[in-house]
Amino acid sequence: MWIKGGTIIDPANGIEQAGDIHIREGLIADVCLNGSRETDEEVIDAAGLWVLPGLIDMHVHLREPGFEYKEDITSGSRAAAAGGITTVVCMPNTNPVNDNPSVTRYIVEKARHKALIRVLPAGAITRGLQGTELSEMGLMKAAGIVAVTDDGKTVADAGIMRRGMEYAATFELPVISHCQDKSLGASGVMNEGSLSSRLGLAGIPSLAEDVVISRDTLLARYTGLPIHITHVSTSSGLEIIRQAKDSGVRVSCDVTPHHLLLTEERVRGYDTNAKMYPPLRREEDRLALIEGIRSGIVDCIATDHAPHARDEKDLDFDLAPFGVIGLQTLLPAIYRLHREYDISFSRLLTCVTINPARILGIEGGSLSPGVRADITLFDPAASWVFTRESVLSKSENSPFLGSEMHGRVVLTIVEGRIVHRI
Amino acid sequence: MNWSRKDVIAIHDLTADEIGLVLDMASSFKEISKRDIKKVPTLRGKTVVLLFYEPSTRTRLSFEIAAKRLSADTVALSASGSSFSKGETIMDAVYNVTAMAPDCIVIRYPYAGIPAKMAELLPCSVINGGDGFHEHPTQALLDMYTLREHFGRLEGLTVAIVGDIMHSRVARSNVYGLKKMGANVVLVAPKTLLPPGVETWGAHISTEFDPVIPEADAIMMLRVQKERLNERFFSGEREYSVFYGLNKRRVDMMKDGAVIMHPGPMNRGVEITHDAADCARSIILDQVENGVAIRMTLLYLSMGGTANVD
Numbered sequence: 001m002w003i004k005g006g007t008i009i010d011p012a013n014g015i016e017q018a019g020d021i022h023i024r025e026g027l028i029a030d031v032c033l034n035g036s037r038e039t040d041e042e043v044i045d046a047a048g049l050w051v052l053p054g055l056i057d058m059h060v061h062l063r064e065p066g067f068e069y070k071e072d073i074t075s076g077s078r079a080a081a082a083g084g085i086t087t088v089v090c091m092p093n094t095n096p097v098n099d100n101p102s103v104t105r106y107i108v109e110k111a112r113h114k115a116l117i118r119v120l121p122a123g124a125i126t127r128g129l130q131g132t133e134l135s136e137m138g139l140m141k142a143a144g145i146v147a148v149t150d151d152g153k154t155v156a157d158a159g160i161m162r163r164g165m166e167y168a169a170t171f172e173l174p175v176i177s178h179c180q181d182k183s184l185g186a187s188g189v190m191n192e193g194s195l196s197s198r199l200g201l202a203g204i205p206s207l208a209e210d211v212v213i214s215r216d217t218l219l220a221r222y223t224g225l226p227i228h229i230t231h232v233s234t235s236s237g238l239e240i241i242r243q244a245k246d247s248g249v250r251v252s253c254d255v256t257p258h259h260l261l262l263t264e265e266r267v268r269g270y271d272t273n274a275k276m277y278p279p280l281r282r283e284e285d286r287l288a289l290i291e292g293i294r295s296g297i298v299d300c301i302a303t304d305h306a307p308h309a310r311d312e313k314d315l316d317f318d319l320a321p322f323g324v325i326g327l328q329t330l331l332p333a334i335y336r337l338h339r340e341y342d343i344s345f346s347r348l349l350t351c352v353t354i355n356p357a358r359i360l361g362i363e364g365g366s367l368s369p370g371v372r373a374d375i376t377l378f379d380p381a382a383s384w385v386f387t388r389e390s391v392l393s394k395s396e397n398s399p400f401l402g403s404e405m406h407g408r409v410v411l412t413i414v415e416g417r418i419v420h421r422i
Numbered sequence: 423m424n425w426s427r428k429d430v431i432a433i434h435d436l437t438a439d440e441i442g443l444v445l446d447m448a449s450s451f452k453e454i455s456k457r458d459i460k461k462v463p464t465l466r467g468k469t470v471v472l473l474f475y476e477p478s479t480r481t482r483l484s485f486e487i488a489a490k491r492l493s494a495d496t497v498a499l500s501a502s503g504s505s506f507s508k509g510e511t512i513m514d515a516v517y518n519v520t521a522m523a524p525d526c527i528v529i530r531y532p533y534a535g536i537p538a539k540m541a542e543l544l545p546c547s548v549i550n551g552g553d554g555f556h557e558h559p560t561q562a563l564l565d566m567y568t569l570r571e572h573f574g575r576l577e578g579l580t581v582a583i584v585g586d587i588m589h590s591r592v593a594r595s596n597v598y599g600l601k602k603m604g605a606n607v608v609l610v611a612p613k614t615l616l617p618p619g620v621e622t623w624g625a626h627i628s629t630e631f632d633p634v635i636p637e638a639d640a641i642m643m644l645r646v647q648k649e650r651l652n653e654r655f656f657s658g659e660r661e662y663s664v665f666y667g668l669n670k671r672r673v674d675m676m677k678d679g680a681v682i683m684h685p686g687p688m689n690r691g692v693e694i695t696h697d698a699a700d701c702a703r704s705i706i707l708d709q710v711e712n713g714v715a716i717r718m719t720l721l722y723l724s725m726g727g728t729a730n731v732d
Contacts, residue, residue: 194619198434200534200556200591203618269542270535315511318533318554 001416002039006046006377010053011346012354012366021051023373026416030369046377049410052349053367054086054117054374056356057330058147058254059176059230059302061323062088062119065106066095071307071394073107077115079305079327079392081420084376084409085352086117087364088305088327091151092124099124099135104143116419117412118374120146120362122176125164129153132160134167141171146360149176149230152277152322156182158215165225174360176228179212179237180277189318191264191279199267201317204279206234213237217244217251226250228359231304233259233278235288242297252359254300254351255289257326257333258399262286266399272313272320273399276306293351294343299359301351303330307395325393329386329400331378335407375413382408425723429541429548432557433595438602444719445567451722452715454491465494468525468725472498474551475512475531480686480710481551481560485528488717494525494725512536513543520544525725529553547724549717555589555617561685562595564716566603568709569640572681577604582634583625584610584666585644585693588617588655592685593644597623608634610666614655631666635675642683643668643693659692668698681705 001023008019008031020037022030057080063071073090080088090107092098098107104121111119123145127133130153137148148168154177155161161177168175185204190196192203213229217240220227232238232253244251258276263283266274274280292298306323313320326333334352338345357365364374383406388396412420423439433441454462470489474482482498489496499519512531519527526547529537534554541548552558570576581600587593587609600607607625609616620627628634635641646662656662663669668682676682682704688694699706 192618194622197555197588197594197617197619200554200594202555205618270539311511314513316531316533317535 001042001044003044003046003051003375003377004036006049006051008033008051008367009346009349010367011350012053013368015367016346021367021375023413023416026373028367028369028371028373031367044377044411048379048381050378050380052084052376052378053353053365054376054412054414055084055330055352056087056365057085057303057305057327057352058089058300058356058360060088060090060305060327061093061307062090063307064094064110065103069394070309073110073119074114075392075394076305076327077117077119079325081116081412081414082392082409083328084331084378084412085327086374086376086412086414087120087362088117089120089122089146089360091149092122093129093151093153097124097128098122098140098145099127099129101136101139101143104140104145108144117414118364120144120360122147122149124148125150125155125168125175126160131155131157134164137168137173138171141173145173146362147174147176149178151176151178154178154180154182154212158219161216162219162223165219165223165227169225172361174226174228176230177212177216178230179209179216181208181211184208184211188279189275190267191281193264193282195264195267199270201267206236206281206285209234209278210237210240213240217241217249220244220251221247221249224250226252229253230302231256231259231278232289232298233281233285235285238288238292238297245297252299254302255292255298256302256304257330258324260286260289260301260337261333262399270317271399272315272317273324273397273401275317275320275322276304276324277322290337290341290343293337293348299351299355301330301334301348302356303327307393308397309395313397323397325391325395325398328390328392329398329405331376331409332405332407335380339406373413373416376409377411378407379410380407382410384408428724430559430720430724431537431541431548431550433559433562433599434557436602441563441566441599441603444563444716444723445570447723448567448712448715448719451718452712454718455714460491461493462491463493464722464727465489465492465725468494469523470494470496470526470528470721471519471524472496473519473527473529474498475501475529476552478530478551480713481530484710484713485551485717488714489721491714492718492721494721513539516540516544520546526721549720549724552591554591555594556591557595558591559595560713560717560720561592562599563720564709564713565596565642565683565685566599567712567716568683568705571708571712572705573639576600579639580606580608580637581640581642582608582610582638583642583644584631584668586615586646586650586655587611587620587644588615589647589650590644596642597625601625608638610634612656612666615650631672632675635672636677638676638680640681640683641668641676645685645687646689646693663692667693667695669695670697673698673701673703676703683709685709
């Protein structure tokens with residue numbers, strides 16, 4: 001199969017020019033940047049399109065097993081494919097929790113039969129996400145996990161977190177930390193500040209996040225081990241990460257599209273699709289995150305795709321669960337950042353391709369000859385409206401419902417197979 | 423000016439003119455309650471549903487009496503004994519009530535935002551009877567009415583609001599309203615009970631009660647909620663009453679003509695002692711009396727009554 005006539009953007013190889021790609025046996029066989037070759041194989045005409053490495057989203061909740069009414073591997077992978085995402089890392093807060101190799105094997109087997117894309121599970125750091133006993137990381141790694149995290153159940157005990165990092169490093173597993181001190185803002189539902197007081201909603205201070213970012217970067221400094229901080233939302237937290245990076249600590253981080261594009265102002269009107277953890281923050285935080293992408297302090301963009309059924313979200317702001325979906329709107333969000341904030345598309349693309357691949361130690365994220373042919377074709381000229389009808393997830397909890405999107409994924413290829421096409 | 427609002431959700435949304443209009447009109451409604459036959463046919467044929475998802479005696483009774491004096495039919499539903507206790511979501515409950523075509527729903531709710539959402543989605547009028555820590559607009563209007571009735575003005579008055587500002591919808595609505603009407607507001611509380619961003623409210627803030635007392639024309643005491651103690655916002659009732667309670671010693675420090683207010687229900691012996699609550703300065707029962715007039719005014723205005731006050 002050939003993809004011809006498109007503009008190839010492959011930040012890992014520093015390519016941003018017209019060219020053709022030859023796919024053979026699920027791998028990228030060749031990238032031709034000078035002149036087109038005659039072929040009698042299948043040709044995909046990519047004229048006017050951007051040809052990108054398939055996206056990697058390192059923070060996704062697929063809800064299977066246990067919460068299939070919110071999402072499952074089939075529906076989640078379909079939404080991902082439509083978003084140009086060819087690899088997801090799925091979080092362990094399933095039921096049962098992915099804290100042992102049987103659950104890992106279940107997810108891996110389900111994904112092998114049902115998923116359109118590559119689904120890589122993350123295992124729990126502690127059994128049952130309880131923050132007390134370490135999980136079977138080694139056996140889970142053998143079964144297929146690529147990272148460990150307790151995600152929203154932040155490991156509160158610093159001693160356990162240290163052991164978790166050391167134990168994970170034994171099996172060469174990256175540790176992903178969702179930083180939240182639950183003793184600060186336990187009842188909070190939005191960013192703490194003047195607006196939360198105005199709206200009569202309990203706040204979650206930036207401090208609740210920053211305290212744990214400090215702790216985990218100090219643990220990384222002391223042990224010399226790597227840590228990945230997920231969905232940073234505060235300018236002060238990002239500053240802690242910058243200082244740690246400057247002094248050689250092995251810390252990396254990701255941010256979400258919603259924290260890059262929305263602020264706490266979106267909570268006015270009490271729309272529960274504006275309720276997520278960490279909460280939407282102030283404009284100055286949002287701008288700091290965007291600058292962090294420009295400067296490279298932010299390594300990755302990840303969606304924290306968190307489906308919740310409509311009847312769960314259709315509650316009071318105080319009672320509705322945290323989280324929004326994001327797989328189908330990831331690339332349009334990135335394109336909007338490129339257009340509105342003058343950040344090179346190639347720089348943004350590193351955040352969803354080669355950077356997460358390197359942090360996770362997985363293949364993919366580039367168009368280098370010989371690697372798996374995960375490719376996304378993006379039409380930068382298309383515009384469309386993201387509606388309930390366009391949602392392929394089982395849940396529709398997006399803060400971007402009704403928004404006009406610029407740029408659209410028109411074709412997604414996973415290991416040489418077309419998994420999405422419009 | 424004309425009243426063009428279907429709903430009354432938040433003092434924050436009202437203009438000074440609108441507040442002034444409500445206060446002006448309330449006087450004529452107050453007169454009705456002083457008659458021998460306390461009923462006028464103004465809202466005959468209108469249905470008012472009182473949905474109270476939180477315990478309330480004063481506000482609910484006040485709304486019910488107000489509606490009945492205007493000849494509206496009233497139906498009151500409380501959380502216990504309704505399907506809310508069976509796990510029905512609030513919006514389902516609200517849509518079911520709406521299907522029975524009420525003209526106005528008065529809602530009290532433990533979480534912020536539901537009255538605003540109802541106002542947006544429902545065809546009938548919605549009056550907020552207090553939502554979470556958000557707002558309690560009718561309380562603030564009756565407080566402002568009572569102050570204006572007593573002093574003849576709001577502009578230039580200094581009102582101290584004392585206690586749990588953080589969790590108080592009464593404090594929020596009063597601060598917004600009093601500021602709009604040109605009064606000075608002083609908030610008195612320990613730092614743990616001051617909400618984030620309170621410095622942007624345009625009120626003076628003091629963690630000490632005593633220095634504020636001689637300056638205040640009115641001292642509004644807020645109820646101490648026992649659950650805040652469990653959440654460790656302060657150390658205990660004994661210490662609280664020493665530093666933030668209104669007692670005889672503090673009443674004696676008040677300036678001539680200054681008054682004492684409380685939205686109720688009072689915790690006697692905690693935020694206010696008997697000799698403060700029952701002294702000549704107390705206008706607490708005036709507040710309750712005026713509540714009926716304010717709620718009559720709002721029911722009348724939101725159900726399409728014309729404002730005949732220029």
